Amino acid sequence: MTSTVRTRIAPSPTGFLHLGTARTALYSWAFARHHGGQFVLRIEDTDVARSTQDSVDQILAAMRWLGLDCDEGPIYQMQRLERYHAVIEQMLAAGTAYRCYATPDDLDAMREAQRERGEKTHYDGRWRPAPGKALPPVPEGVKPVVRFANPPDGLVSWDDLVKGPITISNEEIDDLIILRPDGVPTYNFAVVVDDWDMAITHVFRGDEHINNTPWQINIFRALGAPLPRFGHCPIILGDDGQKLSKRRGAVSVTAYEDAGYLPEAMLNYLARLGWSHGDDELFTRGQMVAWFDGSHLAKSPAQWDPAKLAWVNAQYLKQADDARLAGLVAAQLATRGLLVAADARMAARCGLFKDRCNTTVELADWLAMYDAPVTPEAADLATHVTDAVQPALSALRDRLATCAWDKAGIQLAMKETLAEHGLKMPQLAPAVRVLVCGRAQTPSVDAVLSLFERSTVLERLQPRSPVL
Numbered sequence: 001m002t003s004t005v006r007t008r009i010a011p012s013p014t015g016f017l018h019l020g021t022a023r024t025a026l027y028s029w030a031f032a033r034h035h036g037g038q039f040v041l042r043i044e045d046t047d048v049a050r051s052t053q054d055s056v057d058q059i060l061a062a063m064r065w066l067g068l069d070c071d072e073g074p075i076y077q078m079q080r081l082e083r084y085h086a087v088i089e090q091m092l093a094a095g096t097a098y099r100c101y102a103t104p105d106d107l108d109a110m111r112e113a114q115r116e117r118g119e120k121t122h123y124d125g126r127w128r129p130a131p132g133k134a135l136p137p138v139p140e141g142v143k144p145v146v147r148f149a150n151p152p153d154g155l156v157s158w159d160d161l162v163k164g165p166i167t168i169s170n171e172e173i174d175d176l177i178i179l180r181p182d183g184v185p186t187y188n189f190a191v192v193v194d195d196w197d198m199a200i201t202h203v204f205r206g207d208e209h210i211n212n213t214p215w216q217i218n219i220f221r222a223l224g225a226p227l228p229r230f231g232h233c234p235i236i237l238g239d240d241g242q243k244l245s246k247r248r249g250a251v252s253v254t255a256y257e258d259a260g261y262l263p264e265a266m267l268n269y270l271a272r273l274g275w276s277h278g279d280d281e282l283f284t285r286g287q288m289v290a291w292f293d294g295s296h297l298a299k300s301p302a303q304w305d306p307a308k309l310a311w312v313n314a315q316y317l318k319q320a321d322d323a324r325l326a327g328l329v330a331a332q333l334a335t336r337g338l339l340v341a342a343d344a345r346m347a348a349r350c351g352l353f354k355d356r357c358n359t360t361v362e363l364a365d366w367l368a369m370y371d372a373p374v375t376p377e378a379a380d381l382a383t384h385v386t387d388a389v390q391p392a393l394s395a396l397r398d399r400l401a402t403c404a405w406d407k408a409g410i411q412l413a414m415k416e417t418l419a420e421h422g423l424k425m426p427q428l429a430p431a432v433r434v435l436v437c438g439r440a441q442t443p444s445v446d447a448v449l450s451l452f453e454r455s456t457v458l459e460r461l462q463p464r465s466p467v468l
């Protein structure tokens with residue numbers, strides 16, 4: 001039997017893909033995959049002034065990077081205007097919507113009077129038809145909006161997939177504008193027509209939309225359309241307990257790609273931010289799909305934790321294929337003007353250093369030394385490159401000029417040098433590291449050196465004047 005579960009993500013292209021939207025996209029995607037259903041991508045571009053193609057491109061790229069493949073879309077709302085207009089006509093004919101000719105000035109005056117009377121401001125229904133009611137004369141030259149005739153009383157209830165049962169009184173909701181004078185529909189109307197037309201069965205979105213849901217449910221009902229299930233996920237808080245915002249660090253998915261995070265780590269971390277499967281912290285995409293049935297979604301806001309994200313990323317980095325990391329590191333180095341081939345040697349370097357890094361940026365920080373000059377700290381030179389080791393360094397350099405250029409060959413050259421000069425490894429190795437790598441601590445020195453060009457090592461080990 002084929003499943004009928006259909007979910008969607010409906011970003012507005014007025015900026016990058018926000019982490020909160022990426023998380024609801026992930027939940028929607030995983031839920032559809034879990035049920036063998038479909039996941040739809042819809043671009044809500046009715047805010048014409050703020051929507052940009054650049055933003056659409058960024059959103060699509062971020063979705064691709066995260067591997068959230070959709071079965072339909074992107075579907076653009078601005079390409080569906082005819083459909084919205086047709087539904088508006090039906091609603092006007094059915095009396096579930098009406099034209100309102102109140103100008104912005106009229107509405108300002110209305111609200112002002114309400115405030116003076118100590119009332120909560122609301123649309124007073126002046127253009128809402130009613131049996132026996134005389135409507136004002138239609139003014140010349142005013143383009144009307146269309147308003148939804150919201151049920152005047154009764155309750156709107158739904159059983160939220162995240163928050164549980166929610167009930168709002170219709171008395172708290174006024175007649176919403178659903179079509180602007182320029183013929184562009186508003187969010188709450190277009191979203192309903194789309195979710196209906198696209199046969200969406202489950203809507204996961206941020207809880208900033210909870211107040212919109214009663215209107216949407218009423219519009220679904222007015223259209224005789226089946227209701228989807230709604231799940232409103234709490235916002236993500238920054239590590240200071242405030243809403244995650246640009247000012248409090250990166251909030252776009254792309255920024256984390258640039259900062260050297262792996263998409264599978266990002267998905268894993270985002271998934272746990274508002275959902276759990278027992279105590280599991282690390283899981284594959286397949287496991288998430290197997291487990292994500294819409295239960296165990298957190299009711300309270302999750303806190304963004306950069307340290308935990310870094311830890312998760314480090315775990316994935318350790319397991320990542322070295323050839324893949326070579327490509328990512330080469331791309332990072334290229335942004336620094338260092339053009340290096342993502343070849344087998346680069347892969348071996350990644351394999352050697354990945355265990356000590358949280359991100360591919362940190363990995364690139366390490367691996368830059370192979371192709372760019374290093375500048376050892378004066379303090380490190382003074383501590384490690386002492387007069388006592390200078391002769392041994394020089395002898396080692398001679399051996400390295402002719403030894404087999406691999407780990408074993410380099411190890412032998414070092415052992416022979418140590419024996420010859422009566423030194424121990426902890427005396428010679430840090431000096432070699434400081435000179436060749438620019439720092440005193442690295443993985444095993446023979447392994448590290450073997451992945452350099454021999455000529456680079458010989459050049460960096462050239463005798464230098466003593467540091468005072």
Ligand code: GLU
Pocket residue numbers: 009010011012044191204205209
């Ligand atoms: N365009 C809305 C947003 O980005 C979509 C909300 C929804 O999923 O209904 O917040």
